[in-house]
Amino acid sequence: MNVQIKQDYHLNNDYTDSFSSDILKGLSAHPKKLSSKYFYDKTGDRLFQQIMAMPEYYLTDCELDIFQNKTEELAKAISHINESFDLIELGAGDAMKSSYLLKNLVDKGTDFTYMPIDISGNILSVLQENLNKKLPELKIVPLEGEYFDMLDKATALSKRKKVVLFLGGNIGNMENEEARHFCSEVKRKLNPGDLFLVGFDLKKNPKTILAAYNDPAGITASFNLNLLTRINRELNADFKLENFQHYQNYDPISGACRSFLVSLCDQEVHVGSRLFHFKRDEWIDMEISQKFSEQDIKKLAVDAGFHILVEIRDAKSWFVDSVWMV
16 A cells, blocks of 8 residues: 655645744854754755765765665564564655665565655655655555654554664764764664664765765755755745855864855845844854764664664775664
8 A cells, every 4th residue: 555645845834833943043043053954955855866976975875885785684684573564764865775675675575664754745755756666566655754753653653563764874964962862762762672773974084074075066065055045935034145155074083074154254144034143254053974983883872772783884884784673
Protein backbone atom coordinates (compact mmCIF):
# COMPACT_ATOMS: atom_id res chain seq x y z
CA MET A 1 0.00 0.00 0.00
CA ASN A 2 1.43 3.36 -1.03
CA VAL A 3 0.39 6.29 1.12
CA GLN A 4 1.41 9.86 0.34
CA ILE A 5 1.09 12.66 2.86
CA LYS A 6 1.57 15.75 0.74
CA GLN A 7 1.33 19.38 1.78
CA ASP A 8 3.03 22.60 0.81
CA TYR A 9 5.09 23.53 3.85
CA HIS A 10 5.06 27.16 2.76
CA LEU A 11 1.32 27.12 3.39
CA ASN A 12 1.43 25.21 6.65
CA ASN A 13 0.56 27.72 9.41
CA ASP A 14 2.43 25.85 12.16
CA TYR A 15 5.53 25.62 10.00
CA THR A 16 5.32 29.29 8.95
CA ASP A 17 4.91 30.40 12.57
CA SER A 18 7.90 28.30 13.62
CA PHE A 19 10.02 29.63 10.74
CA SER A 20 9.14 33.23 11.60
CA SER A 21 9.74 32.89 15.35
CA ASP A 22 13.03 31.01 14.86
CA ILE A 23 14.36 33.59 12.39
CA LEU A 24 13.40 36.55 14.60
CA LYS A 25 14.90 34.85 17.65
CA GLY A 26 18.11 34.02 15.80
CA LEU A 27 18.59 37.54 14.45
CA SER A 28 18.00 38.95 17.95
CA ALA A 29 20.71 36.72 19.46
CA HIS A 30 24.32 37.75 20.14
CA PRO A 31 25.97 36.64 17.96
CA LYS A 32 23.23 36.35 15.35
CA LYS A 33 22.43 32.77 14.37
CA LEU A 34 20.14 31.10 11.80
CA SER A 35 19.17 27.44 11.75
CA SER A 36 20.49 25.42 8.81
CA LYS A 37 17.30 23.31 8.81
CA TYR A 38 15.64 26.22 6.97
CA PHE A 39 18.09 26.06 4.05
CA TYR A 40 15.82 23.58 2.30
CA ASP A 41 13.17 25.33 0.25
CA LYS A 42 12.81 24.41 -3.42
CA THR A 43 15.91 26.41 -4.42
CA GLY A 44 17.83 25.12 -1.40
CA ASP A 45 16.98 21.54 -2.36
CA ARG A 46 18.33 22.14 -5.86
CA LEU A 47 21.50 23.80 -4.60
CA PHE A 48 22.18 21.00 -2.15
CA GLN A 49 21.83 18.46 -4.97
CA GLN A 50 24.54 20.46 -6.78
CA ILE A 51 26.72 20.48 -3.65
CA MET A 52 26.46 16.70 -3.35
CA ALA A 53 27.58 16.38 -6.98
CA MET A 54 30.70 18.56 -6.48
CA PRO A 55 34.04 16.70 -6.71
CA GLU A 56 35.19 18.40 -3.48
CA TYR A 57 32.16 17.21 -1.51
CA TYR A 58 33.48 13.77 -0.60
CA LEU A 59 30.74 12.94 1.95
CA THR A 60 28.22 11.79 -0.65
CA ASP A 61 30.66 9.48 -2.45
CA CYS A 62 31.96 8.02 0.83
CA GLU A 63 28.58 7.05 2.22
CA LEU A 64 27.37 6.06 -1.24
CA ASP A 65 30.34 3.67 -1.37
CA ILE A 66 29.01 2.01 1.80
CA PHE A 67 25.44 1.74 0.55
CA GLN A 68 26.44 0.60 -2.95
CA ASN A 69 29.26 -1.81 -2.12
CA LYS A 70 28.54 -2.90 1.44
CA THR A 71 24.78 -3.21 1.13
CA GLU A 72 24.87 -6.79 2.34
CA GLU A 73 26.67 -5.77 5.53
CA LEU A 74 24.03 -3.10 6.17
CA ALA A 75 21.21 -5.59 5.52
CA LYS A 76 22.89 -8.14 7.81
CA ALA A 77 23.10 -5.54 10.60
CA ILE A 78 19.41 -4.76 10.21
CA SER A 79 18.59 -8.50 10.24
CA HIS A 80 19.19 -8.42 14.01
CA ILE A 81 15.59 -7.18 14.17
CA ASN A 82 14.55 -10.69 13.03
CA GLU A 83 10.90 -9.71 12.44
CA SER A 84 8.82 -7.26 10.39
CA PHE A 85 9.82 -3.63 10.96
CA ASP A 86 9.48 -0.01 9.90
CA LEU A 87 12.53 1.59 8.27
CA ILE A 88 12.39 5.28 9.21
CA GLU A 89 14.80 7.70 7.55
CA LEU A 90 15.28 11.10 9.18
CA GLY A 91 16.01 13.79 6.60
CA ALA A 92 15.54 11.36 3.72
CA GLY A 93 16.12 13.85 0.92
CA ASP A 94 15.89 12.01 -2.41
CA ALA A 95 16.85 8.64 -0.82
CA MET A 96 19.73 8.31 -3.28
CA LYS A 97 21.86 6.30 -0.84
CA SER A 98 19.19 4.44 1.09
CA SER A 99 17.56 3.25 -2.16
CA TYR A 100 20.33 0.62 -2.49
CA LEU A 101 19.42 -0.80 0.90
CA LEU A 102 15.71 -0.58 0.10
CA LYS A 103 16.22 -2.58 -3.11
CA ASN A 104 18.27 -5.22 -1.29
CA LEU A 105 15.56 -5.65 1.34
CA VAL A 106 12.73 -5.69 -1.22
CA ASP A 107 14.57 -8.26 -3.40
CA LYS A 108 14.88 -10.51 -0.33
CA GLY A 109 11.17 -10.27 0.33
CA THR A 110 11.76 -8.53 3.68
CA ASP A 111 8.57 -7.48 5.44
CA PHE A 112 9.06 -3.77 6.11
CA THR A 113 7.57 -0.34 5.45
CA TYR A 114 9.75 2.60 4.46
CA MET A 115 8.88 5.86 6.26
CA PRO A 116 10.98 8.75 4.93
CA ILE A 117 10.81 11.91 7.06
CA ASP A 118 11.79 15.30 5.67
CA ILE A 119 10.97 18.92 6.37
CA SER A 120 10.75 19.55 2.61
CA GLY A 121 7.49 18.49 0.97
CA ASN A 122 9.09 19.18 -2.39
CA ILE A 123 11.89 16.65 -1.95
CA LEU A 124 9.49 14.03 -0.52
CA SER A 125 7.41 14.30 -3.70
CA VAL A 126 10.54 13.72 -5.78
CA LEU A 127 11.52 10.77 -3.55
CA GLN A 128 8.12 9.08 -3.84
CA GLU A 129 7.93 9.53 -7.60
CA ASN A 130 11.39 8.02 -8.07
CA LEU A 131 10.83 5.07 -5.72
CA ASN A 132 7.43 4.29 -7.24
CA LYS A 133 9.21 3.83 -10.57
CA LYS A 134 12.25 1.91 -9.28
CA LEU A 135 10.59 -0.18 -6.55
CA PRO A 136 6.83 -0.31 -7.22
CA GLU A 137 6.36 -3.06 -4.62
CA LEU A 138 7.90 -0.97 -1.83
CA LYS A 139 5.49 0.01 0.94
CA ILE A 140 6.15 3.70 1.59
CA VAL A 141 4.62 6.24 3.97
CA PRO A 142 6.24 9.69 3.50
CA LEU A 143 6.04 11.98 6.54
CA GLU A 144 6.62 15.72 6.15
CA GLY A 145 7.69 17.70 9.18
CA GLU A 146 10.16 17.97 12.05
CA TYR A 147 12.13 14.83 12.98
CA PHE A 148 10.65 14.16 16.41
CA ASP A 149 7.08 15.14 15.52
CA MET A 150 7.15 12.71 12.61
CA LEU A 151 8.98 10.04 14.61
CA ASP A 152 6.12 10.22 17.10
CA LYS A 153 3.69 9.90 14.19
CA ALA A 154 5.58 6.91 12.80
CA THR A 155 5.48 5.11 16.15
CA ALA A 156 1.75 5.91 16.45
CA LEU A 157 1.04 4.51 12.96
CA SER A 158 2.72 1.18 13.69
CA LYS A 159 3.82 -0.82 16.73
CA ARG A 160 6.35 -2.85 14.75
CA LYS A 161 10.07 -2.83 15.47
CA LYS A 162 11.91 0.26 14.26
CA VAL A 163 15.12 0.84 12.32
CA VAL A 164 15.92 4.56 12.21
CA LEU A 165 18.39 5.91 9.63
CA PHE A 166 20.15 9.24 10.07
CA LEU A 167 22.57 9.50 7.15
CA GLY A 168 24.80 12.01 5.41
CA GLY A 169 26.69 13.09 8.48
CA ASN A 170 23.63 15.13 9.49
CA ILE A 171 24.43 14.46 13.14
CA GLY A 172 27.34 16.83 12.52
CA ASN A 173 24.94 19.74 11.92
CA MET A 174 24.49 19.95 15.69
CA GLU A 175 26.63 21.31 18.48
CA ASN A 176 28.05 18.53 20.71
CA GLU A 177 25.51 18.96 23.50
CA GLU A 178 22.67 19.20 20.99
CA ALA A 179 23.84 15.95 19.34
CA ARG A 180 23.85 14.17 22.72
CA HIS A 181 20.35 15.41 23.44
CA PHE A 182 19.18 14.42 19.95
CA CYS A 183 20.47 10.85 20.25
CA SER A 184 18.99 10.53 23.75
CA GLU A 185 15.62 11.69 22.42
CA VAL A 186 15.74 9.15 19.58
CA LYS A 187 16.55 6.42 22.10
CA ARG A 188 13.68 7.54 24.33
CA LYS A 189 11.22 7.09 21.45
CA LEU A 190 12.47 3.58 20.64
CA ASN A 191 12.06 0.21 22.35
CA PRO A 192 14.62 -2.43 23.37
CA GLY A 193 15.98 -4.16 20.28
CA ASP A 194 15.26 -1.23 17.94
CA LEU A 195 18.16 0.06 15.82
CA PHE A 196 19.59 3.49 15.08
CA LEU A 197 21.98 3.75 12.10
CA VAL A 198 23.95 7.00 12.14
CA GLY A 199 26.38 8.34 9.53
CA PHE A 200 29.50 10.08 10.85
CA ASP A 201 32.04 12.08 8.87
CA LEU A 202 35.41 11.22 10.40
CA LYS A 203 38.26 13.62 11.18
CA LYS A 204 40.79 13.69 8.34
CA ASN A 205 43.15 16.07 6.52
CA PRO A 206 41.86 19.58 7.35
CA LYS A 207 42.36 20.76 3.76
CA THR A 208 40.15 17.96 2.46
CA ILE A 209 37.39 18.93 4.88
CA LEU A 210 37.58 22.68 4.25
CA ALA A 211 37.52 22.22 0.46
CA ALA A 212 34.22 20.36 0.74
CA TYR A 213 32.54 23.43 2.25
CA ASN A 214 34.43 26.23 0.53
CA ASP A 215 34.08 25.21 -3.10
CA PRO A 216 35.59 27.52 -5.77
CA ALA A 217 32.32 27.49 -7.75
CA GLY A 218 30.58 29.23 -4.85
CA ILE A 219 27.68 26.78 -4.66
CA THR A 220 27.94 26.48 -0.86
CA ALA A 221 27.95 30.28 -0.61
CA SER A 222 24.77 30.43 -2.73
CA PHE A 223 23.24 27.72 -0.53
CA ASN A 224 23.84 29.84 2.58
CA LEU A 225 22.74 33.11 0.96
CA ASN A 226 19.55 31.49 -0.32
CA LEU A 227 18.23 31.45 3.25
CA LEU A 228 18.29 35.27 3.17
CA THR A 229 16.35 35.16 -0.11
CA ARG A 230 13.82 32.85 1.52
CA ILE A 231 13.45 35.20 4.51
CA ASN A 232 12.89 38.09 2.08
CA ARG A 233 10.19 36.16 0.24
CA GLU A 234 8.35 34.53 3.12
CA LEU A 235 8.79 37.05 5.93
CA ASN A 236 8.66 40.32 3.97
CA ALA A 237 12.32 41.14 4.64
CA ASP A 238 14.77 43.32 2.71
CA PHE A 239 18.15 41.60 3.00
CA LYS A 240 20.52 42.77 0.25
CA LEU A 241 22.50 39.67 -0.61
CA GLU A 242 25.36 41.68 -2.11
CA ASN A 243 25.98 43.11 1.38
CA PHE A 244 26.90 39.68 2.78
CA GLN A 245 29.84 37.36 2.14
CA HIS A 246 30.13 33.65 2.88
CA TYR A 247 33.01 32.63 5.17
CA GLN A 248 34.02 29.07 6.07
CA ASN A 249 36.54 27.68 8.56
CA TYR A 250 37.58 24.35 10.09
CA ASP A 251 39.17 23.64 13.48
CA PRO A 252 40.90 20.23 13.40
CA ILE A 253 41.17 20.13 17.20
CA SER A 254 37.44 20.39 17.95
CA GLY A 255 36.40 18.94 14.59
CA ALA A 256 33.99 21.85 13.98
CA CYS A 257 33.60 23.12 10.42
CA ARG A 258 31.54 26.32 10.55
CA SER A 259 29.95 28.60 7.97
CA PHE A 260 29.08 32.26 8.44
CA LEU A 261 27.62 35.15 6.49
CA VAL A 262 29.60 38.33 7.15
CA SER A 263 28.11 41.81 6.82
CA LEU A 264 30.24 43.89 4.44
CA CYS A 265 28.97 47.24 5.78
CA ASP A 266 26.96 48.92 8.51
CA GLN A 267 23.37 48.26 7.52
CA GLU A 268 19.77 47.86 8.65
CA VAL A 269 17.49 45.01 7.64
CA HIS A 270 13.73 44.85 8.07
CA VAL A 271 12.04 41.51 8.69
CA GLY A 272 8.35 42.33 8.63
CA SER A 273 7.90 45.09 11.22
CA ARG A 274 11.17 44.26 13.03
CA LEU A 275 14.38 46.17 12.39
CA PHE A 276 17.82 44.57 12.80
CA HIS A 277 21.14 46.41 12.82
CA PHE A 278 24.32 44.90 11.38
CA LYS A 279 27.75 46.37 11.96
CA ARG A 280 30.44 46.03 9.33
CA ASP A 281 32.22 42.65 9.74
CA GLU A 282 29.44 41.32 12.02
CA TRP A 283 28.59 37.72 11.23
CA ILE A 284 25.59 35.41 11.21
CA ASP A 285 26.38 31.88 12.42
CA MET A 286 24.80 29.71 9.71
CA GLU A 287 25.88 26.10 10.11
CA ILE A 288 28.18 23.66 11.85
CA SER A 289 29.43 20.45 10.22
CA GLN A 290 31.06 18.50 13.04
CA LYS A 291 33.68 15.84 12.33
CA PHE A 292 34.21 12.89 14.69
CA SER A 293 36.91 10.58 16.01
CA GLU A 294 36.24 6.94 16.96
CA GLN A 295 36.21 7.94 20.62
CA ASP A 296 33.74 10.75 19.93
CA ILE A 297 31.31 8.25 18.39
CA LYS A 298 31.66 5.70 21.19
CA LYS A 299 31.09 8.34 23.85
CA LEU A 300 28.03 9.71 22.04
CA ALA A 301 26.47 6.24 21.77
CA VAL A 302 27.11 5.36 25.42
CA ASP A 303 25.92 8.74 26.71
CA ALA A 304 22.66 8.32 24.78
CA GLY A 305 22.08 4.80 26.08
CA PHE A 306 22.89 2.78 22.97
CA HIS A 307 25.13 -0.25 22.36
CA ILE A 308 27.25 -0.12 19.17
CA LEU A 309 26.37 -3.21 17.18
CA VAL A 310 28.58 -2.79 14.11
CA GLU A 311 30.45 -0.05 12.24
CA ILE A 312 30.76 -0.03 8.46
CA ARG A 313 33.35 2.20 6.77
CA ASP A 314 33.88 3.34 3.20
CA ALA A 315 36.96 2.25 1.24
CA LYS A 316 38.94 5.35 2.31
CA SER A 317 37.89 5.10 5.99
CA TRP A 318 36.73 8.71 5.74
CA PHE A 319 33.14 7.98 6.77
CA VAL A 320 31.40 5.44 8.97
CA ASP A 321 27.82 4.22 9.30
CA SER A 322 27.51 3.14 12.91
CA VAL A 323 24.65 0.79 13.85
CA TRP A 324 23.42 1.20 17.41
CA MET A 325 20.94 -0.95 19.33
CA VAL A 326 18.67 0.09 22.20
